Amino acid sequence: MRSEVLSAAARKNLFFSPDVLEIILSNSDPMAFTNTILATLSESAMFIEKKDIIDFIAGDSSIAPERAPAVPKNKRHSDMVVVPGTDITGDSTCEGKIADFAAYFKNRFFVLKRMIEKRRDFGASVSISRAVTLGREARIIGMIYEKKETKNGHTTLSVEDETGSCTVLISKDSPCSGEMFVNDEVVGISGKPSARGDLFIADKIFRPDVPAGRVWTPSDSVASVAFLSDIHVGSSTFLEKQWKNMIDWLKTNAYDMDIDYLILPGDVVDGIGIFPGQEEELRIADIYGQYEKLGEYIKEIPDHIRIALQPGNHDAVRLAEPQPALSKIFTKDFDSNVIMAGNPVNIEIEGRTLLSYHGKSIDDWVASVQKLNYDDPINVMREMLTRRHLSPMYGGKTAMAPEKKDYLVIEKVPDIFVSGHVHGAGKMDHRGVKIINASAWQSQTSYQKAHNFNPNPAIMPIVHLGTGTVTLKDFTK
Ligand SMILES: [Fe+2]
Ligand SMILES: [Fe+2]
Numbered sequence: 001m002r003s004e005v006l007s008a009a010a011r012k013n014l015f016f017s018p019d020v021l022e023i024i025l026s027n028s029d030p031m032a033f034t035n036t037i038l039a040t041l042s043e044s045a046m047f048i049e050k051k052d053i054i055d056f057i058a059g060d061s062s063i064a065p066e067r068a069p070a071v072p073k074n075k076r077h078s079d080m081v082v083v084p085g086t087d088i089t090g091d092s093t094c095e096g097k098i099a100d101f102a103a104y105f106k107n108r109f110f111v112l113k114r115m116i117e118k119r120r121d122f123g124a125s126v127s128i129s130r131a132v133t134l135g136r137e138a139r140i141i142g143m144i145y146e147k148k149e150t151k152n153g154h155t156t157l158s159v160e161d162e163t164g165s166c167t168v169l170i171s172k173d174s175p176c177s178g179e180m181f182v183n184d185e186v187v188g189i190s191g192k193p194s195a196r197g198d199l200f201i202a203d204k205i206f207r208p209d210v211p212a213g214r215v216w217t218p219s220d221s222v223a224s225v226a227f228l229s230d231i232h233v234g235s236s237t238f239l240e241k242q243w244k245n246m247i248d249w250l251k252t253n254a255y256d257m258d259i260d261y262l263i264l265p266g267d268v269v270d271g272i273g274i275f276p277g278q279e280e281e282l283r284i285a286d287i288y289g290q291y292e293k294l295g296e297y298i299k300e301i302p303d304h305i306r307i308a309l310q311p312g313n314h315d316a317v318r319l320a321e322p323q324p325a326l327s328k329i330f331t332k333d334f335d336s337n338v339i340m341a342g343n344p345v346n347i348e349i350e351g352r353t354l355l356s357y358h359g360k361s362i363d364d365w366v367a368s369v370q371k372l373n374y375d376d377p378i379n380v381m382r383e384m385l386t387r388r389h390l391s392p393m394y395g396g397k398t399a400m401a402p403e404k405k406d407y408l409v410i411e412k413v414p415d416i417f418v419s420g421h422v423h424g425a426g427k428m429d430h431r432g433v434k435i436i437n438a439s440a441w442q443s444q445t446s447y448q449k450a451h452n453f454n455p456n457p458a459i460m461p462i463v464h465l466g467t468g469t470v471t472l473k474d475f476t477k
Helices: 002-011 018-025 030-041 050-059 098-118 128-134 240-253 287-299 362-368 377-387 446-450
Strands: 080-082 138-149 155-160 165-170 186-193 200-206 224-227 259-265 306-310 338-340 345-349 352-356 416-419 425-430 433-438 459-464 470-474
Touching: 002 018, 002 030, 018 030, 018 050, 080 306, 098 138, 098 186, 128 138, 128 165, 128 186, 128 200, 138 165, 259 352, 259 416, 306 345, 362 377, 377 416, 377 425, 377 433, 425 459, 425 470, 433 459
Parallel strands: 165 200, 224 259, 259 306, 306 338, 352 416, 416 433
Antiparallel strands: 080 345, 138 155, 138 186, 155 165, 186 200, 224 459, 345 352, 425 433, 459 470
């Protein structure tokens, strides 16, 4: 076939470059494809290059080969979009009325309840009002609104569904005595009512979680996505030298390493008036100036890289989560290749789902669960995944806006789950989900020092979208 194609071209005084020949031979009917090319391109040049073929195919879809030409897969085609319905930007309806809160919690309850019911090992549940009168084993699903330790070492939970509430007893001798609970999470509970009917005695707890046995399935993507969280532009503790090293490294390596996507998960600037005495530690004391400087930094990032940016608690948007994207007032001078997203948000990159959440609720997780701490944000993030909720505890340090649906529910299991906020750097695989804490570009502030908070800055996590390999690239040196 190869010689037939070449001699047909030679008869027309045309020559194919080797990669053109490869494209032709990958077609289901190479001879017919050759004749079409020769009839169309014979006027244009003596040597037919790959670009001519690609232009030719793009120009007339009716004559496109059935099989795609042998263009390297996923090379620079920039496939990154915000998943509709996961970003509050432009969709906020909340006025903060009592009715808004009721609807918000109802939405949370029913979405998480459905997830628990879908678990293969859970089966059918009964309503709480019915379960307490049944006198036999049953499964219930409820939202926890209070937990207490008794003086004998047992735990009681007050749980509620749409029909009523009950007190669940977790005896210290029960198989589920080691379970950890947070307020306003939704759990499935198997157990039975006590003889007096005033308690529901639990023997097993079911959480929505990520399905067991799920794994990262490799794809043919060759690209990687990198993360730079908590840049804190404008702070006097911004790590300018390390940042410059990282930009130089990207300029030299990003194209060859196929680092085609970059995510900035919030606290992109240091902001103004975020904590007491902050003004003493600002190099740029003007919020517009901070975003302007960030815009300059972004311009230095190689042009082939698509960027998505979301706000954090230091940025100039409402604090209540979900947070909308930064206003154009601040970002008008940014490169056009930057996607402005809300917080949290799902972003689809080459078929992978990325959940990006700044991570403010880590403060509440650490405050309410003894075994969780700031030095290990990755385990906090795993607890979020297990409960399929980024910030269940209402009324803590994380302000929440009662929108018509709960944007902080993790509705779809992501392939990659990234947060920042605590300025730590780490990675973990939980049932195929790559969990990442994406460091910071700010050294320890006096506020952090006073709160015994030790950051791990100047590290850029990179995830390969095909293999799922996670690398933490260190720029501290
Ligand atoms: Fe931060
Ligand atoms: Fe933060």
